[in-house]
Amino acid sequence: MTETILECAGVNRYFGALAAVNGLSFQVERGQLFGIAGPNGAGKTTLFNLLSGHVPASSGTIRFKGEEIQGLPPHRICHRGLARTFQIPQVFGSGTIEENVLVGAYFGRRERLPAFGFDRETRSRADRALEMTGLGAHRRAPAHLASVFDKKRLMMASALATEPDLLMLDEPFGGLNHGEIDDLIALIRRLHGAGLTILLIEHVMRALMALSERVLIMHHGEELAEGTPDEIRRNSHVIQVYLGRTAGVA
Amino acid sequence: MTARPEELTQTTPSPAAPVAGAPVATGVSVRSAGLDRTVLALAVGAALVAPWILHTPYWLNLLVLICIYATVNQSWNLIMGFAGIWSFGQLALFGVGAYTSALLTYHYGVSPFLGTAAGAVAAVLASMVLGLPSLRLRGAYVVLLTLAFHELLRNLITNDTTKWSGGGFGLFGFGQYGLAGLPQTDRMMVFYYAALVLLVLTNLIIWRILKSPLGLAFRALRDAEPYAVARGIPEYRFKLLVFAISAFFTGLAGAFYANFLDAVGPSIFDFGLMMNLLAMIVIGGWGTFWGPIVGTILLLYLNEALRDIDEWRVLIFGLLMILFVILLPQGLIRPLESVADRLGDRIGRRGERAPSGGTTG
Ligand SMILES: Nc1ncnc2c1ncn2[C@@H]1O[C@H](COP(=O)(O)OP(=O)(O)O)[C@@H](O)[C@H]1O
Ligand SMILES: [Mg+2]
16 A cells, blocks of 8 residues: 655746756655666756755645655745755754754744744754764764764754654765675664654665665656666666766666 | 846855955854853953043043944844945944934924934834835945935035034034033033933943844845845845834934034035044954954044154054954954953863862861
8 A cells, every 4th residue: 555645747847948857757655766867967956946945846745655745935834844954065054963854854844933942852852863873982073074974964853853754865975985885775774764754865886776766867857767676677768868978787 | 126137146245344355254152151241241341441531521421422333233244244244334324313312402392312212213214214115225325325315414404504504614512411500520420320321221222133043034135135045034034124123223322422512514425424434433443242342442542642643643543444454354353252261261171170179178
């Protein structure tokens, strides 16, 4: 029995004459690990910005847990259970690692009038997210000094602290070394194994193909192909346009 | 509210770190709470004793002004240093507080105490008029719109031919909270301790806010707005809120100032004054808690000490501000803090050593 958690229908986004996302339709089932790949400039990040509310869609509908969310501001989309990371690491640099995660834990669940302190529930949500991502030992370190790997895990930790239904990761492996990539793959597997739905944009095809249950390949803002990793590997269109240029896919 | 898309793919520089490569200002001090408490106790102790040492109307006047401007500067620092909103409407809101209380008392015989409270409320309302359109904007546009608001108020009052607002001459003889009959020094002492209460209360509340989830939200929005909103922070509402909080204390200080001087006039909107306040914050260290307070004390003192060279002072403060922006963008407070930290460490170590030799005796 499957339940569709995210459903895009005819989603468009124009920047002037450029169709960065062009008539995109796809759906993600609850518990799925759904991968998105495509060449640079294919519109992957723009798609994330549409889903998270950072950039409004020009047209089309986006349904999350059965309700339309296009047009909602980002903080409300977060409250509904959709949390994302950013391709270029963004952290709240003047805060500690722990404070970064507390932001997600405190503000990420619902609209609330801030009190003077953090309640136990918020703190334990933040602690769980820190432990899950392996950042517990660094909690007092200032975030702006964190390594790229730690910043990426930190974005994930603060996202997890909101206890999302859907986690969206924008090229989490970019700029990491092999050991870090393996660690991150293991972390994503653990989260997925615990039942979390994950939408993953990735350039590193090795990781994407290994992790994803379904893959969407984008090109010029459009869908080039969609299917299981095996189907994608065999798709002649994809091989021509995309995979042919990426060495060592197999 | 949607972010400009290009901001989503680029990390936006924090306003607290205007120079590339400069370390990001840590919001609230991360040093030991014990040291903070020691510094606080020393500061409050010094503030309580100061008027008995500097017991002349001249010095007392300066001390009152320090309290008032430090209140205004800390409120400005809350918006600009901690929340990262480039508002230049601060002095205008100070003026709204001053004029509201002056007009109510002068024309309608309202109690000056009620008038002072009304000044704070009026500044909050004015900050909403200013914030509703400008807080949807960003960066330079916020500067332009808030400066326009400042100029609008200044012009309205300067060109008021009905004389209701006092026009270019201002209004006199409404204030002093009924203390006008006291001998000058006694009166100044009362004003000083009242101003100190204003300063301490404002700073305690702002300190508390900065340590709370709300303060964390303000800094998160400043450091990385797309990230902050993606973690559930309602950007626009919180920016309005920080505007209102800051305006409340600013308006209160303005109303107190009008009653203290027993006068208001359009010189309150003087551009040179705005630059001086900015210099106090920048030289002290914006985005730090103690910076604006230290900067205010230092520059107001220098302003008096350099009285003989008069108009050169503005130039000197301007140059100082430029030097600080380039050489010490974190302000004076960073080096001062590291000295305090080292002292704190030394005292702490001595404190640890002492019991081992003395407790058994
Ligand atoms: N804010 C913007 N303004 C104009 N063009 C944009 C903007 N954001 C993205 N684009 C363009 O949209 C296209 C898709 O970009 P992006 O979504 O970042 O691609 P990807 O993440 O797949 O590399 C690119 O051609 C990019 O230049
Ligand atoms: Mg991208």
